[in-house]
Amino acid sequence: NAGVTQTPKFQVLKTGQSMTLQCAQDMNHEYMSWYRQDPGMGLRLIHYSVGAGITDQGEVPNGYNVSRSTTEDFPLRLLSAAPSQTSVYFCASRYNSNQPQHFGDGTRLSIL
Amino acid sequence: GENVEQHPSTLSVQEGDSAVIKCTYSDSASNYFPWYKQELGKRPQLIIDIRSNVGEKKDQRIAVTLNKTAKHFSLHITETQPEDSAVYFCAASNRGSTLGRLYFGRGTQLTVWP
Numbered sequence: 001n002a003g004v005t006q007t008p009k010f011q012v013l014k015t016g017q018s019m020t021l022q023c024a025q026d027m028n029h030e031y032m033s034w035y036r037q038d039p040g041m042g043l044r045l046i047h048y049s050v051g052a053g054i055t056d057q058g059e060v061p062n063g064y065n066v067s068r069s070t071t072e073d074f075p076l077r078l079l080s081a082a083p084s085q086t087s088v089y090f091c092a093s094r095y096n097s098n099q100p101q102h103f104g105d106g107t108r109l110s111i112l
Numbered sequence: 113g114e115n116v117e118q119h120p121s122t123l124s125v126q127e128g129d130s131a132v133i134k135c136t137y138s139d140s141a142s143n144y145f146p147w148y149k150q151e152l153g154k155r156p157q158l159i160i161d162i163r164s165n166v167g168e169k170k171d172q173r174i175a176v177t178l179n180k181t182a183k184h185f186s187l188h189i190t191e192t193q194p195e196d197s198a199v200y201f202c203a204a205s206n207r208g209s210t211l212g213r214l215y216f217g218r219g220t221q222l223t224v225w226p
Contacts, residue, residue, distance in 0.1 A: 033213075033214070041218075042201065042216060042217070042218040042219045043156070043201065043216045043219075045213065048213055056213075058213070090155060090156070092214075094214075097144065097205050097206065097207050098143065098144045098163065098205075098207070099144075100146055100158045100161055101146070101158070101203075101214055102158075103155040103156050103157070104155065105154075105155050106155055
């Protein structure tokens, strides 16, 4: 039982490049979320999903896309990277709204 | 939607003293309240949670209290140790229209001085 697995752990991009941050969980959790964390800003929700085929926007969705084709995977896509997207990105999952949320180890993304 | 406020933003205590962090929430439908600890460079990890049918929960040196009428909940850490130094986040969620979404406070940086 690996929990929530995020790849890559570190990434450097140039402005305008695109990339996908991967997130997978093996706990059969329906709910998955993506957060970004900037110094002093806490955890800000980007997108979340309550099941395969169902996604919704969080507080800061602009510049990011998500899809949920399977229960296990919830990739986050940056279409055209900008320096303002330099951050630490956390994926998280939980079984339902009344259960603990488990976080991955994070992806540290720098955009030059 | 839900709004979770957390105070204080920073807290410094002497080793052995107690620390209290308070959170308020706005949506009376919220029924699940977890607390997370995040050490520097690490992921947030759940340390304790409470559901709305319970007023208090303890786990060794950590306790959480919930006042549904006043819509606030608090984290209490007794006999603090230097390894308790971290950022602590409170959160709230419910089964309403924002099903699946966990609302976080902005965090409290706790420093325990030896």
